[in-house]
Amino acid sequence: MNEIALPTLRANRVGSSREDLRIHNLSLVLSLVHKNVSLSRSDLAAQTRLNRSTVSDLVAELSERGLLLETERPQATGVGRPSHMVSVNNRVVAFAVEITTYAVRVAAVGLAGKVIDRRRAVTGLLPSPSRVVEIIAELVASIRSGLDKNSLIAGIGVSIPGQVNEQTGTLRMVTMLGWGEVELASMISAKTGLPVSLGNDGTISCVAERDFGAGRGFNDIVYIFGGAGGIGGGVIVGGQMLRGTAGFAGELGHMRISDSKIEDSAGLPGTLEALVKREDLLDALHLDDADDDELTRAILKSKSLRVRKLIERQIDLLGIAIANCVNIFNPEVVLLAGFLSSLFDADDYRLLAKARAGGLAGARERVVVRKAELGANLVLVGAAEIAFAGLLADPAGFKLRSPKSIK
Template structure:
C-alpha cells in the first residue's frame, strides 16, 4: 500500500471513529444513561468497538461508567454509561423583566438557575453585563466543572449562521450582536437562537415530545408568543432560522395593530399582562403566576382565560391544518391557561380544524416547566461538543 493510500485510509478511519464518538455521546446525553449492551444494540456496532469508544469518552471526561443494578437480570449485567457530571453548559434567557442564567449538565440536568429581575426591558449592554456578572459570581463553583460554552434563548428573530439578533421587539433590540458581545465579555463560545425553537428542541429531547416526529411547541412569555416546529423528526427553521413565528398568526381581523405592523396577531390578544392585572399582580415568576391563576375564583379571570383560549384555538386551527402535527405542546403561560380550562380548548379544537387533520393531534403541557428554556439553551451550548467530541475536547485543551 502506498503512503498516500495509507494516509487516506487513516483519515477515513479517524472520520468513522469521530462520527461514532458523536453517536455514542448523543445517545448517552439524550437518554441520560444507557448500558453498554443497549449502546451496542442501538448503534449496530460490535461490543469491542463500543467499549473502546466509551473508554475514550471516559478519558475525555464526557461520560462515566457505573456498575448496573443487577437485580432481576439474567446473565452478566452490562455497565451503565452516563453523562459525566463535570461537563456543563451555561444557559442565558433575556426577557423584558429579567435575565435568567442557568448551569446545565449533559443529559439536560439543570444544576443552577438564577433569575435577575430588571424591572424593565434590559438593553443589550445590560443583559451582557448581568450575564457576565452572574457567571463571574459563580466562578468558584464553576471551577469544578468543564464549561463547554454558552447557549442563549432569545425572544425574537435570531439569524442562524452568526447568532445576530435581527429583531427582539419587546426588548427593543434590532440587529444586535449579543452573542459576540457576550463572547467578548466571558471568553466562552456563545451560540444564540430563538427561545421557542430551543423550547421545542428541549421538549422533543427530554419532555413531552420524546419519540414524536411531528410536533408544534408554542411558548407564551413576558415578551409574547413564539413557536417551534419539529417536522419529520427534524427542527423546521427556514432559510435563515426565522420559521415558527406563530405568535404573528392573525386571529382577529378587527384587532389592534401589532408591533410587527400587522393587525390582530395572536400575541396582541393572548397576553400575560392582562391576566396579571386581573390577578392584582405586577410581576411574578412562572410558578407564582400559575398558582395565582389556578387558585383564582374571580369570574373575570375565568372569562379572560376563555377569551384568550378562544384566540389561541384559531391559531392552533391554522397550524393543525397547515402542518398536520401529532402533538401540540403548550409552554410558559400558555400551559397555565390550559391548566385552568383544558376542556374549553379541547372542545374548540374538536370542531375547528379539518376533521382528518384533527383526528390524530394531541394537546398537552410542556413537561419541563420553568426549566424548559434553560434546558433548550443548554442544548445549543452542547451542540458543537456532541457533533465532534474528539475535535472539541482537543480544542479545549489547546
C-alpha cells in the same frame, strides 16, 4: 420507543468518509446517553444496532475524552452477565444564559441536565446591550471560578426574548428590550473567550421540552408558549428544530388568524399574540401579578361571567391557531406552555373541540394537545442544550475548555 433529536449526522450533501462514520457513531452514542442520562451498554448496542464490540469501542473513546462515565459495579437486572451502566459526565458543563426584560440569569448546567450553579442579576429597565454583556460576563466568570477543576466547558447558550439570526449570532428586533441589530454572540464571546450560541426563547424551550419534558419520544412537535411579553413558539420537524434560512422560523404567535385590528407586540394586527393576552386575563381577574399556577387557580375559582367569556374567546382563538398548526405541520403533539396551559386547564374540552373543528380530517386525528412539563429551569436547560449541540454533533472534534483558562 423512538429516540428523538438524535444527531441527524450531518444532513448535508457531501460524501462521507470513514471519519464521518466514526463521528456519526460517536455522536449517536453520546446523544443517546445524554438524552437518557444513563444507559447500559447493551441498551446502546440494541438501540444503535451496532455491534457490541463497536459500542464498547465508542464508549471507551468517549470515556477517555471525559464525556462519559462507566460504573464499576454493574447491578444485575435479570439472567445473564450484568451490563455496565454508562452515564454522562456532569462535569462537562455549559453556561446557560436567559435574558429577560429586567434581569439576567446564568447557570452552569451539566451534560446530564443538572443545574450546578445559578446566579441572577437585575439589569434594570431597558439596559444597553453592552451593559447586559458585561453582567453576563461577570456572572459567567464568577460561576466559572467556582467550578470543579476537572470541569470541561462546552460554551455559552443564550436565550433571547426576540428574533435571533442563529447563523450569524446577531439579534434583530428585541422589542421587549428596545434593541435593534446587535452582534450579541461575538460580544459575549469576546468577553468570555467561550463559543456562544444564541436562540429564540420559544425555540429553546421547545428543545428542552423535546429532550427532557412533555415532548420526549416525539419527533414532530408544535410548541406554543405564552408569556408576559407575548406568544412564542417552536417547531420540531422529524426530530429536528425548525430553524428556517436564518433561524427566524417558528414565530407562531405572529400568525394572523383574524380580521381584528388589535395589534401584537410587533405591530401586526389580528395575530394570535394580539388577541390572546395574559394581561387581559389578569385584568379580568383583578390580579396584579401572578405566576401561571396562581393564574390557573384564579381562573378555576372565578365565577365572573366576564372572565368566563374572555376565556372562551381566548380558547377559541387558541384553538384556531392550533388547528392551523395541525394542518400545516401534521404533528404528533402540540404542547402548550406558560399561560396557554392555564387556558388548557380552564376548559380543555372546549379547546380540543375547537382545535379539532379547524383541523383537516387526516391531520387532526392523532394529534395530542398537552401541557408542557418543565418549569422554571426550562429555558436554562434549553439554552444549555444549544451550547452542547456542537459537542453532541462531533464529540471528538469539539474543543472543550478548562474552567481556568480565561480567554
